[in-house]
Amino acid sequence: MKRIFWHLGTKEPDYLSLIESDSPFSLEDRTIDPRYCVMAEQVHADKLHFCTPLDSGSGFFGNPLIAGADALISDIKGQFLIVRSADCLPILLFDPDKYVVAAVHSGRAGTRANIVGKCIQAMVEHYTCNPQDIIAHVGAGICEEHYQVSPELYQDFNSALEAQGFCPCTNKVGHLNLRTTVFQQLIQSKLRFFNIENYHYCTFEQPDYFSYRRDQSANRQINVIGIIDE
Template identity: 55%
Template sequence: MKSVFWHLGDKEPDYRSLMKHQQDFVLEGKSIPVARLVICEQTHSNLIHHCREEDCGAGLNNHPQIAVADGFVSNIDNQYLVIRTADCFPVLFFDEQKMVVAAVHSGREGTRQNIAGKAVKAMVEHYSCDPKNIVAHVGAGICEEHYEVSEALWNQFNDSLSRNELCPCTQHYRHLNLRTTIFQQLLKAGLRFINIENHHECTYENPAYFSYRRDKGNNRQINIIGISNE
């Protein structure tokens, strides 16, 4: 029987130990075979990869990561999409009627370029999903108060939002609110309000998460979604 398995990560298990051991692991009582994970490069693009069976294991052992992508869509059974984050936002999507899942890394650049909206578009155009049936979970990321950027980046981000008829982040000078931007993008993509779940945790404030801005480290949360068929 098919079901959607998803997990928004915190410090345990972490990306560095996953890479070090490259072993199967148990998450929320479910055994996840490392050979069924898919990892993409995450280059702050807005590119979505359409997964195939042979993508399983990408980013593990000697298999290269999926090149130049920050998100992916899959309808392959027992294939698990991994998004790693530390301040950037993970967004996990599923449509249980079509049994399609997607995951994106939505940091400043990905959010500016609407990667969340692009994932919905990929689900609709390539897998015939109805946006009204798509559920999105937006995980932990850095909040507006703790996300200050240069004036140039603030202006560039807000110009892009205004051009796309979204509300810019003008409430707090030189601060960006990626969570409310992603929320607007998901609504604009046709998702229903009640199908968007915001997990309101700030990675910078909460020590249970890795925060690049706070720690300057290279460890990451791992966020996972896939279609389990057992």
């Protein structure tokens, strides 16, 4: 039976241990083999990558990450896309009708560039997905309260959003709210309100998560999505 597998990560299992061991790991109800996983470089830009079977194993066994990409899209059964996060928002998208999955890394720069909107557009154009069918899980990330930036970055982020027709939706001057911005981008991309699931955990506040701002951690939670047919 075909189904979508997805997992929003915490500190366990962590990214650094996974790439150190290069061994199968347990998630939810199954064991994931890194030979079938794909990881992107995540450079805080808005480049998408359409996965092929040859991409499996990227980021493991000394293989390079998918260069320059912050979003991965796949329709390959048995392949698992991984997005690493520690304050930035991990977004898992899937179309349960067409069986297409995507893993998106949306931090300040990616959100400013509407990477999730571009990813949905690519799912529509390249895989004939209907946005009304697409489901989005927006995982844990840093909240507005804990995400203060310089006046220059604040101004730049808000101007860029306004130019794209989005509302910065921040209650605190000098703070950014990635989650409310991404929510608007999902709605603008024509996802249905009830197909958007937000996990309102703040990585900075919650000890269960790695937070770059809190501990300058080099480690990351891993968020995984794939299509299973068995």
